[in-house]
Amino acid sequence: MKGNYIKTVYLLIPGFLMAFQGQAFALGKGTSNSNSDSTVLSALAGIGEEVLDWVTWERDKYVVTVYPSLSASSRNGFVYGVAPAVKWNSSRQGKANTLTMNAETSTKNILQLQFEHEWYFHPDWMTSGEAFIISREDLYWLGTDEKEIYFDRREFRLKWDVLANVFPAFWLGAEWLLNNNSFNNAAQVSFSEADLEGHEGGWLFGIGPKIEFDTRHRTISPQKGTWIQVSPSFVGLFDLGKYNYFRLTIDARRYLQLKKDKTTLAFQGMVDYAEPGVPFFEEPQLGGKERLRGIGHPLRETGNAVWLFRGELRQHLWWRLGGVVFAGFGESSDNFQNPFSRTISSVGGGLRLRMLPDDPLNVRFDFGVSSSGTTGFFVSLKEAF
Numbered sequence: 001m002k003g004n005y006i007k008t009v010y011l012l013i014p015g016f017l018m019a020f021q022g023q024a025f026a027l028g029k030g031t032s033n034s035n036s037d038s039t040v041l042s043a044l045a046g047i048g049e050e051v052l053d054w055v056t057w058e059r060d061k062y063v064v065t066v067y068p069s070l071s072a073s074s075r076n077g078f079v080y081g082v083a084p085a086v087k088w089n090s091s092r093q094g095k096a097n098t099l100t101m102n103a104e105t106s107t108k109n110i111l112q113l114q115f116e117h118e119w120y121f122h123p124d125w126m127t128s129g130e131a132f133i134i135s136r137e138d139l140y141w142l143g144t145d146e147k148e149i150y151f152d153r154r155e156f157r158l159k160w161d162v163l164a165n166v167f168p169a170f171w172l173g174a175e176w177l178l179n180n181n182s183f184n185n186a187a188q189v190s191f192s193e194a195d196l197e198g199h200e201g202g203w204l205f206g207i208g209p210k211i212e213f214d215t216r217h218r219t220i221s222p223q224k225g226t227w228i229q230v231s232p233s234f235v236g237l238f239d240l241g242k243y244n245y246f247r248l249t250i251d252a253r254r255y256l257q258l259k260k261d262k263t264t265l266a267f268q269g270m271v272d273y274a275e276p277g278v279p280f281f282e283e284p285q286l287g288g289k290e291r292l293r294g295i296g297h298p299l300r301e302t303g304n305a306v307w308l309f310r311g312e313l314r315q316h317l318w319w320r321l322g323g324v325v326f327a328g329f330g331e332s333s334d335n336f337q338n339p340f341s342r343t344i345s346s347v348g349g350g351l352r353l354r355m356l357p358d359d360p361l362n363v364r365f366d367f368g369v370s371s372s373g374t375t376g377f378f379v380s381l382k383e384a385f
Contacts, residue, residue: 062088071379077108129160151187198279221360294346294368296376322352
């Protein structure tokens with residue numbers, strides 16, 4: 001039954017996307033009713049532009065937009081808040097400086113303040129990172145019987161890097177991670193009884209080199225080029241923090257421009273490994289909004305060793321709207337000795353709304369399902385990869 005459901009979604013989502021694109025194409029072309037249809041579309045686009053003008057401020061050197069942050073999921077409930085974004089001129093051609101923020105709460109009492117930035121402050125230097133504070137009721141699946149444990153969680157996270165362009169297309173630098181988690185007493189007891197690493201929460205500190213190869217023509221929603229990142233991280237150096245382990249992440253992406261500013265094919269392959277000793281809340285994750293989107297909760301499928309491969313077709317539809325279809329597969333386990341023993345596939349689709357008239361800074365709405373029976377729905381800024 002589950003397999004038939006997945007196959008049906010595989011067929012329906014691309015069909016819907018093509019039908020939507022075909023309808024928009026037909027409305028814009030010369031048919032007997034094309035004039036009236038085009039007038040309706042133009043009117044709708046005009047209304048949309050007026051609405052977006054209310055939340056967008058454009059200047060010669062920067063653009064500011066403030067839009068409502070609205071989403072819903074089984075993990076978070078109904079989430080609402082504001083999400084300002086700033087884009088300003090970069091010192092490096094083809095690259096964009098961006099700062100995005102989220103201030104949110106939800107029907108499940110989430111409180112979150114998040115900042116994310118990418119800044120090319122010199123033609124040969126850049127920095128990027130994220131910082132957030134969040135309080136939430138979270139969920140973890142414990143053991144082979146997948147016992148569900150709900151727990152109150154408070155987390156602070158700061159991840160930041162600085163890179164120098166040492167050769168054409170090659171960037172080299174360092175990355176830092178500072179993280180703190182605290183849980184309610186009942187959850188700590190359950191985690192402790194299961195001998196789960198990290199049951200007390202606490203601080204961790206990681207540092208390591210970072211290497212990037214980047215031939216993308218732009219950093220926001222690229223249409224062509226290659227991006228490869230290698231990130232070794234040594235957590236617990238100099239006895240800083242409660243945890244001591246090594247982690248290595250290799251992320252490779254390829255973008256193919258099928259039609260300029262219209263159609264893009266994107267691929268990603270990733271390997272993420274952490275030594276034993278990594279706390280459960282920092283284990284490599286297979287699912288979530290930036291990995292396999294058919295797994296809605298990022299703590300649902302985790303392990304010391306994660307790999308994934310996926311592809312995505314991105315298509316402009318009409319006005320500032322675009323659509324995507326995506327599929328991927330991967331696995332999370334204790335090691336890479338049997339890398340295909342528990343492979344999970346994921347498939348889905350979504351819509352894109354371009355926030356700025358001349359820049360592909362998108363709000364994305366994605367829905368996915370997985371072969372393990374899970375689903376995911378995400379609303380966020382920028383592409384998943």
